Amino acid sequence: MFAVSMEQNIKFGIIGGGSWATALAKILTDNNHLINWWIRNEQTVQHILRRHHNPHYLSSAYFDTSLLKLSHHITEVIKESDVVIIAVPSAYVSDALKQLPADAFQNKKIVSAIKGIVPETNQLLNEFLQDTFDVSLDQYFTVLGPCHAEEVAAEKLSYLTFSGLNEEEVKKIAVHFNNAYMNTVVNHDVLGVQYAAILKNIYALGAGIAHGLEYGDNFLSVYIANCTHEMIEFLRKILDHYPEEKEPLKYASSVYLGDLLVTCYSLYSRNRMFGNMIGKGYSVKAAQLELNMVAEGFYAAKCIHKTNIKVQAELPFADTIFRILWENQSAEEGFKRIENLLT
Numbered sequence: 081m082f083a084v085s086m087e088q089n090i091k092f093g094i095i096g097g098g099s100w101a102t103a104l105a106k107i108l109t110d111n112n113h114l115i116n117w118w119i120r121n122e123q124t125v126q127h128i129l130r131r132h133h134n135p136h137y138l139s140s141a142y143f144d145t146s147l148l149k150l151s152h153h154i155t156e157v158i159k160e161s162d163v164v165i166i167a168v169p170s171a172y173v174s175d176a177l178k179q180l181p182a183d184a185f186q187n188k189k190i191v192s193a194i195k196g197i198v199p200e201t202n203q204l205l206n207e208f209l210q211d212t213f214d215v216s217l218d219q220y221f222t223v224l225g226p227c228h229a230e231e232v233a234a235e236k237l238s239y240l241t242f243s244g245l246n247e248e249e250v251k252k253i254a255v256h257f258n259n260a261y262m263n264t265v266v267n268h269d270v271l272g273v274q275y276a277a278i279l280k281n282i283y284a285l286g287a288g289i290a291h292g293l294e295y296g297d298n299f300l301s302v303y304i305a306n307c308t309h310e311m312i313e314f315l316r317k318i319l320d321h322y323p324e325e326k327e328p329l330k331y332a333s334s335v336y337l338g339d340l341l342v343t344c345y346s347l348y349s350r351n352r353m354f355g356n357m358i359g360k361g362y363s364v365k366a367a368q369l370e371l372n373m374v375a376e377g378f379y380a381a382k383c384i385h386k387t388n389i390k391v392q393a394e395l396p397f398a399d400t401i402f403r404i405l406w407e408n409q410s411a412e413e414g415f416k417r418i419e420n421l422l423t
């Protein structure tokens with residue numbers, strides 16, 4: 081157990097029972113925080129209370145259950161929390177929150193641990209929450225990597241970036257996640273970091289396709305370098321649509337380039353795993369069944385394709401991945417096109 085010296089009067093709530101939600105729960109409870117934790121499945125709730133670990137995700141992470149207030153009633157968890165961390169896959173967000181009253185997030189701080197767009201509305205989570213629950217951007221924060229849940233479970237030194245419009249408010253949240261195996265940094269780019277996370281999942285899926293097609297490390301390094309350039313150009317263009325995000329940004333930092341690199345290269349990356357199956361000839365449906373987890377890059381490819389109709393950035397790499405996944409272009413044909421685009 082890792083002690084933390086700051087005041088522990090913030091009540092944290094976590095929405096989600098998957099690997100990333102479980103990792104965040106581990107960090108907070110290792111820091112001696114009592115947390116409210118919503119998990120949809122009552123059997124999973126009871127298993128954690130009896131056996132002290134999540135039976136489906138990160139089963140090696142054990143919990144002091146005296147620090148867990150587990151419930152499958154989402155309204156109760158949100159009501160009892162000051163800071164609500166939403167950590168369900170983006171494809172399931174609207175379904176998870178649909179039973180909540182319109183004022184559910186009034187006077188709450190929301191931390192998005194989601195790396196995708198809400199597909200039904202093609203919105204970032206903050207936009208969805210604004211329209212559905214009247215959540216303002218100044219009560220909304222994000223937590224992003226580079227950070228794999230599996231390495232959190234193993235207590236390998238990792239880094240999290242917390243973002244929000246007011247960096248002092250961001251720091252007040254981020255400090256509760258610092259411990260011997262977790263360092264935190266903060267920035268103000270609450271919108272850009274979300275798009276960077278969405279794009280890096282698409283590019284990581286492409287990296288997996290390349291591996292499945294038996295391209296080597298030399299090709300992959302050039303592919304990732306080009307994807308980095310494409311991502312930065314998109315982020316710069318998206319700022320034109322968000323005038324509040326005009327301060328200089330360091331795109332070579334961990335939440336942008338670092339997260340892209342680890343998601344493209346790591347064997348823990350479910351987007352890379354999903355893409356690898358596509359490259360080896362699996363259909364999208366077969367790859368989804370085999371993976372048995374959500375690969376955010378699959379939904380992200382379609383969402384970014386729609387978003388870019390407005391943004392009008394040059395996205396030949398993301399567009400190629402979209403066509404492979406959603407328009408039945410063969411992986412071989414798509415990557416022949418990518419070969420000719422690389423510089």
